[in-house]
Amino acid sequence: MSDKTNKGKVLERDGFIFLGNSIRTTNKDEMNGEGGIPQLWDDFYQNKVLDTIPNKKDSKILAVYTDYETDENGVYTFALGTEVDNNETLNGLEMIEIPEGKYIVFTTKRGPIPDVIVETWQEIWRWSEEYERAYQTDFELYDERAKDPNNSQVDIYISVK
Numbered sequence: 001m002s003d004k005t006n007k008g009k010v011l012e013r014d015g016f017i018f019l020g021n022s023i024r025t026t027n028k029d030e031m032n033g034e035g036g037i038p039q040l041w042d043d044f045y046q047n048k049v050l051d052t053i054p055n056k057k058d059s060k061i062l063a064v065y066t067d068y069e070t071d072e073n074g075v076y077t078f079a080l081g082t083e084v085d086n087n088e089t090l091n092g093l094e095m096i097e098i099p100e101g102k103y104i105v106f107t108t109k110r111g112p113i114p115d116v117i118v119e120t121w122q123e124i125w126r127w128s129e130e131y132e133r134a135y136q137t138d139f140e141l142y143d144e145r146a147k148d149p150n151n152s153q154v155d156i157y158i159s160v161k
Contacts, residue, residue, distance in 0.1 A: 010131065010160065015100040018064055019053050019093050020044075020081015027072055037078055044080045053093060055085040061142040064096060068135040072125055098137050103157040112150045120156055131160035 021040060029035035043049070050061060060082060067077040079096060106124060108116035117140065136159040146152040 010102060010104050013101060013103055013157070016057075016083045016098050017086065018062060018079065018081055018096040018098055019055075019084045019090075020062070020064070020079045020096075021049060021092075022064075022077050022079035022094050022096075024067075024075055025078055026075050040078065040080055049080065049093075050082060052090065053082055053084065054090050057083045057085055061146075063140040063142070064098070064137060065139065066096060066098075066137040071133070071135055096137075098139070101134065101136060101159050102131075102161070104131060104160055106156040106158065108152075108154045108156070110145075110151055110153045113146065113152045113154070116152065117154060117156075120154075124156065124158060134159040134161045 021044065023036040023040055025035045025037060030037055044061075050056075050059070061080065062082055064079040064081070065076055066079070069075040077096075079094060081093065106120050108120045110116070138156070138158050141155040141157065142152075143155075146154050
């Protein structure tokens with residue numbers, strides 16, 4: 001794989017149900033070290049949240065960005081969890097309905113998380129093409145390629161109009 005991020009084709013994705021924990025944050029707070037995303041990740045692993053989620057479709061972890069106030073400069077909801085077969089909630093987990101939509105998939109290069117994630121999001125923020133970001137729901141997909149936190153590869157789905 002090259003050192004550049006790989007932006008795949010536009011695809012339509014069916015809607016699905018997500019179950020997990022969430023916070024409200026901004027990119028400015030996250031970049032200034034005042035955000036809550038690192039703590040949410042720590043809590044996710046320390047409390048083995050994935051193990052507590054009922055009716056999981058699989059063991060993939062999803063990091064969801066939704067409820068955008070405006071665009072990448074505004075407040076949004078960040079959530080960690082997984083796709084489930086139904087909307088049964090448990091232990092205060094939040095259910096988010098991800099609508100069907102059109103996405104462009106960015107694949108990070110291999111490397112340590114969060115380095116490859118931050119680098120790819122910076123590319124997404126600079127990215128402009130024939131598709132306009134929808135700021136509906138975006139998500140990162142952590143599958144078997146992300147098992148080693150020092151040598152991971154992640155797909156980032158960006159909703160477009």
